[in-house]
Amino acid sequence: MKNDFTRAYAQQRDEQDALAPYRDEFYLPENGIYMDGNSLGLLSKRAEKALLESLADWRELGIDGWMNGRHPWFNLSEELAALNAPLVGGKTEEVMVTGSTTVNLHQLAASFFKPEGKRKKILADTLTFPSDIYALKSQLALRGLDPNEHLIRVDSPDGRFLREEDVIAAMTDEIALIVLPTVLYRSGQILDMKRLTRAAHERGILIGFDACHSVGAIPHDFHDWGVDFAYWCNYKHLNGGPGTVGGLFVHERHFGTTPGLAGWFGSRKDKQFDMDHTMTPAEHAGAFQIGTPHVMSLAPQLGALAMFNEVGMEAIREKSLAMTSYMMELITEYLSPHGFVIGSPTEPAQRGAHLSLEHPEAARICKALKQHRIIPDFRAPNIIRLAPVALYNTFTDVYDVIMTLKKIMDDKEYEAFENVREVVA
């Protein structure tokens, strides 16, 4: 079927979409189009049900909800780890649902950054998410190391993409730890995690990945690639709810590593309530938990993650790529004449699940989109990110969003707004 740039073509693609039934599982904005699933995924009926069940357990069981609830809270993190693990290509014991992205990075850097002799530096990049840089700088400072000297950031030649060969060239014998994104949050570029992991290990360096923008968007093989650790949030593509508990992966070869930030929930479960002042850590990724899990924030994931396991990441990836490819064709046809530049990889294998559209008037174009009940997201100074989500967006959504953007530009609707970002962008 060839794209003939009609809405009928988009509707035809939707009719042939095997994932279409999942759209009804979500609460979609009324008369609107949600394109921000890479920032905060939408609520599903299953996630809502799971949360309400945990609330009911609290209401009916009080403290006994820990052991006797429908999904006993004492094992909830472990139960969810089993649902999270297939999405990152980890063994169940290598994954834990705990903490948040930034807290998990702190935990993993505290556990795996071991400056010694000549190797005292951490390697990151200039395009990574700021929180990761703040965390790594504070981890260096906590060891008495100067972040200005000991945090090395690989630069990007064009401000959009990183080159793996540049990253590899920066893997010197002064580097103790590498922390990189799996998918860059602005451009959506996928880094070649397998290649980078091999290169790091050949040089005796540990490597960890921030998978916030890839989990639920693309398949991973963290175990087989030999990645040392990874961490991610479950509120973006995985639809676990605002601020829901994050995830971490620790390769089984590191089981037995003493957690840098210890707490009683990292104990072996049968030992935890011995209340001994000497900790007996869990023999798997569970050792990196710290304190009591945030149960009401975990619960929605029971419903949200179930869907990803049901469908499988391959099918999700296939539809996601079909939608971003289609969106790129429409952008080239209708928006390039208006000065939009696609700031995402054109090569499908290198593209995550969102597209980055660059335009000098991006801030107010986003405001005009919102006026049309279309929810994009804006990244200063000039990026509109659009995420057509496999489980709840349609090809027709993609068509309507791009045609609305065309109208906004044709009629200069954006001129009615100020070109500045809002507080939460």
Ligand SMILES: *Cc1c(COP(=O)(O)O)cnc(C)c1O
């Ligand atoms: C969303 C995101 C974060 C956010 O971290 P939190 O601790 O959940 O606030 C960190 N890194 C990346 C790459 C992200 O996309």
